[in-house]
Amino acid sequence: MAHIIVVGNEKGGAGKSTMSMHIATALARMGHKVGALDLDLRQRSFGRYMENRRAYCAREGLDLPTPDYRELPEIDRDQLAPGENIFDRRLSAAISGLETEADFILIDCPGSHTRLSQVAHTLADTLVTPLNDSFVDFDLLARIDPSSGKILGPSIYSEMVWNARQMRAQAGLPPIDWVVLRNRMGAQQMHNKKKMGSALTNLSRRIGFRVAPGFKERVIFRELFPNGLTLLDLKDIGVAGLNLSNIAARQELRDLMSELRLPGVRADF
Numbered sequence: 001m002a003h004i005i006v007v008g009n010e011k012g013g014a015g016k017s018t019m020s021m022h023i024a025t026a027l028a029r030m031g032h033k034v035g036a037l038d039l040d041l042r043q044r045s046f047g048r049y050m051e052n053r054r055a056y057c058a059r060e061g062l063d064l065p066t067p068d069y070r071e072l073p074e075i076d077r078d079q080l081a082p083g084e085n086i087f088d089r090r091l092s093a094a095i096s097g098l099e100t101e102a103d104f105i106l107i108d109c110p111g112s113h114t115r116l117s118q119v120a121h122t123l124a125d126t127l128v129t130p131l132n133d134s135f136v137d138f139d140l141l142a143r144i145d146p147s148s149g150k151i152l153g154p155s156i157y158s159e160m161v162w163n164a165r166q167m168r169a170q171a172g173l174p175p176i177d178w179v180v181l182r183n184r185m186g187a188q189q190m191h192n193k194k195k196m197g198s199a200l201t202n203l204s205r206r207i208g209f210r211v212a213p214g215f216k217e218r219v220i221f222r223e224l225f226p227n228g229l230t231l232l233d234l235k236d237i238g239v240a241g242l243n244l245s246n247i248a249a250r251q252e253l254r255d256l257m258s259e260l261r262l263p264g265v266r267a268d269f
Helices: 016-029 045-060 086-099 115-123 156-170 191-207 219-227 244-260
Strands: 003-007 034-038 104-108 126-132 142-144 151-154 177-183 210-213
Touching (some): 003 016, 003 115, 016 034, 016 045, 016 126, 016 244, 034 045, 034 086, 086 115, 115 156, 151 156, 151 191, 156 191, 177 191, 177 244, 191 210
Parallel strands (some): 003 104, 034 104, 126 177
């Protein structure tokens, strides 16, 4: 059975598609067979990223390691059982088509609550939640008292993850390994950065996730998207020498892949 990685939260602009592309491509470069799905049927940022990659490789005559990206199959409603949700069937069919061929299946979820996202979270062996390093995005995980900093309770998203964990437990499946990534962290040790770190550490003990560093804000990520490229492709496309920012970004990716603790994965790229 493939190990399922779900990249999800319910806020846009946290870097889910960039994170999804780099994790999936890193695994493919390590020699793993990787399937990929985009459940944001409206925006399709991850899907367009993959399409850009295929188009670039065809245009340049390159054979870069690439995940097996697939669209959700269309389902005839007449095939549904009474009361069956069509989105459940579409996702189930996509997973079934990949799980016997792939070592890993990466699922990128939309930045909003949808039926597809809800079901995908119950399938997650590893859940990756990118979070911009600010208290604006902290609200995704928990409600906090602005005057005292006291955590008042979990957010709707955290409750959804809790429900997904309960459903997996009832089905006899292993627990979700939930990893919250601090994206776009500033380089300086600012007061807000330290408060954010402390709040996440305290919350992680209460609702059960691991905190790991993600990617800092870098121009290179915006430049890679139009051609569907990742940090790991730069040498293959003729970039002779990486600048210090790109080298640091590659190290962030190595650190990320190590922190995810995926089965059979060594971040030795």
